[in-house]
Amino acid sequence: MGTTPSKFQPLADAIERDGWCVCDHLFDPALIDALADECRELDAQSRLKPAAVGRGDRRRLATAVRSDRTRWLDDTFSEPQSAYLARMLELRDALNRRLLLGLHELEAHYAVYPAGARYDRHRDRFRDDDARVLSAVLYLNREWTPADAGALRLYLTENEHRDILPAFGRLVLFLSAEFDHEVLAPTRPRMSIANWFRQRDVGVA
Ligand SMILES: O=C(O)CCC(=O)C(=O)O
């Protein structure tokens, strides 16, 4: 147990205060480039698949709700994936020391939203499963401008929201149980890694 490394301190402060934060400088740009190349390559090989919604018996394809393509990071990790996940686990440990969130496992998938794709307003915690504690989205898009659209719309209250552009190397964190959000349609392909830090199973019915 030590103090929170200084690079993670502002994130921990913001999550404690607001429940969400945006950080543009946590990752080496060369790593983001490598992840972006890998995501593009996997997608070109049709190894990303239309995303589903819900879980268990309720899991279904729902292109009206979300129209991205995804691929989980699991089994054999490439070099950039290993470097990326190591960094995310450092972040997890720093947040746990500071905020006592009980973050344990990390699940992560690549996502590509083709031009015009979207994901309707939703919350990341499933109705029957409270394992997801903290959502994290890392964006892989070089030179993204407002004209490219595709913002993450994060609802802070019923009537107030922030639109966050999916800029290269940007990481957005928010408490999974607390924030509605949606993905607005981009005008060109939009790449990301969506992540959820999960707490240990606590035997919820
Ligand atoms: O890509 C984003 O900005 C958010 C994606 C999202 O909300 C999700 O996959 O649950």
Ligand SMILES: [Fe+2]
């Ligand atoms: Fe989400």
